[in-house]
Amino acid sequence: MTKVRRSRGAVLLGVVGELLITAGVVLGLFVAYSLWWTDVVADRRAGQVGGELRRDWAATAPARPGGGAEAAAPPVYAAGDGIGFLHVPALGKGDSTLIRMGTTPEVLNEGVAGVYQDPYRAAMPWEAEGNFALAAHRDGHGARFHDLDRLGKGDPIVVETKDSWYVYRVDATLPQTSRYDTGIIAPVPVGSGYHQPGRYLTLTTCTPVYTSRYRMAVWASLVRVDPVDAKRTPPPELR
Template sequence: MTEQWQQPTVGPEADPTVGPAGGGTPERRPRSRGALALGVLGELLITTGLVLALFVGYSLWWTDLVADRQADRAGDRLRHSWTAPAAPVVPYQGGAGLGFLHVPAMGRDFQVLIKMGTTPEVLNQGVAGVYEEPYRAAMPWDATGNFALAAHRDGHGAKFHDLDAVEPGDPVVVETRDSWYVYRIDATLPETTKYDTGVVAPVPQGSGYTKPGRYITLTTCTPVYTSRYRMVVWGSLVRVDPVDARRTPPPELRG
C-alpha cells in the first residue's frame, strides 16, 4: 500500500488561533490597572507636550506679527511728522518716537523704530527702547554720554534677534529728523548678568572706554529664547551727517 500524506489533526488546545470556545479569536489577557494608568498618562503627556509646543510657536509668531504692525504704523507716523515744520525742542517723554536704528550686520535693510523707555509696554511694540533707568541715556546729539538701547531678542518683534551677528568694526547708524549719527562698534560682551547695570552707564563698564565720549550701547537677552543673561554691544560716534532734502542715507547704509 502506498502511504497517503494527511494533515495532522490539531485540537483546540494546540491551535493558537482557536479560542477556548472554538472561535477564531485568540484569548487576550486583560491589562492590569497599572498598565492602563501608565498608558493614559503617556498619552496625556504627549498631548500636553504638543499643545505647549504649538502654543509657544503660535505665541512667538503672533506677538511678532502684532508688534511689527504696531511698529510700522508708528514709524510711518514719525516719518510723516518730519515733513511738517519743526516744532520747538522739548524733552522726550516715555513712549515717544525719536528716530530709527540701522544695523547693516543684522540685515541690509534692517531698521527699528526707537522710542523712549524700556518697560514691557514700550518694548512689546516691536521697537528699540532708550534706557531711562538706572541711568538716563544721553541723546545722540548730546555733547557726551551713552545712547543705550534695549530690544527683545524673541517675540514682540524680536528686533535684536541677530544682535550676536554684530562685530567690532561694524557700522551702526541712528537716523533722526535732521541728522545721521554714524557709530563704529568697538566691543561686544556675549554674556553678562542682568544685574550688571554698569554696561549702560555714561562711560559703560567693560567696554574698554575710560573717559566720557559719545557712545552707543545695544542690549538684549541671551541665550536665545531665554532672559537669563544679557548680551551687550558698544560703539562710539564716528561722525554726524546732515539729512538732505532727499534723505540720502550715509555710505554705510548703501553697501
C-alpha cells in the same frame, strides 16, 4: 465574540499617554505664540508707529541746511514716544528698528529698541556727551536684536532722527554679563574700554538666545553726523 479586558495598568498608561500628548500640543502652541505670533503682532505695531513718526516728520518744517535742529531746540520726549530709527547693516540689508523712549515690557514688546531711563538716563545722540543706551528683545516680540552677536569691531551703526544721521562704529562687544550689571549702560560704560566721557552708543539684549539669564552688550562711538537732505538720502554705510 470574546471581550478583551484591559488591565488597570494599561488603562493608566493610556490616560498618561493622552495627557502627555495634550501637554505637548499645548506646549507647541505656547512656543508658536511666543516665537511667532508675538513677532507678527510686534512687527505690525512697530510698523504702524514708525509710519506715524515718518508722517509727522514730513508734515513739519524740513530740516535746516546743515542739520543740527535737535541741538538748536532739543525736543522733550515722554515714555513711549518714538524718536527715530536704528539701522544695523550687520543684522541684514535694510535693517531698521523703531526707537522709543523707555525699556518697560509695554514698550519693548512692540518690536522696538527702547531707550534706557533707569538706572541711568541715556544721553540723546545730539547731546554733547553721554551714552545713548538701547535695549531690545532677542526672541519673541519682534526679536529686533536676535542676531546682535553678529556685530564686531568696526561695524557701522546708524541712528536716524528727523534732521540727522548719527554714524557710529563698533569698538567692543561683551558676549555675556550678569543681568544686574548696570555698569554696561553707564555714561562711560564699564568694560567698554572707554575711559573718559564721549558720545557713545550701547546696544543690549538677553543671552543665551531664548533665555533671559544674562545680558550681552555692543559698544560704539560716534564718528560723524550727517544732515538729512530733502530726499532723506541715507549715509554711505546704509547704501
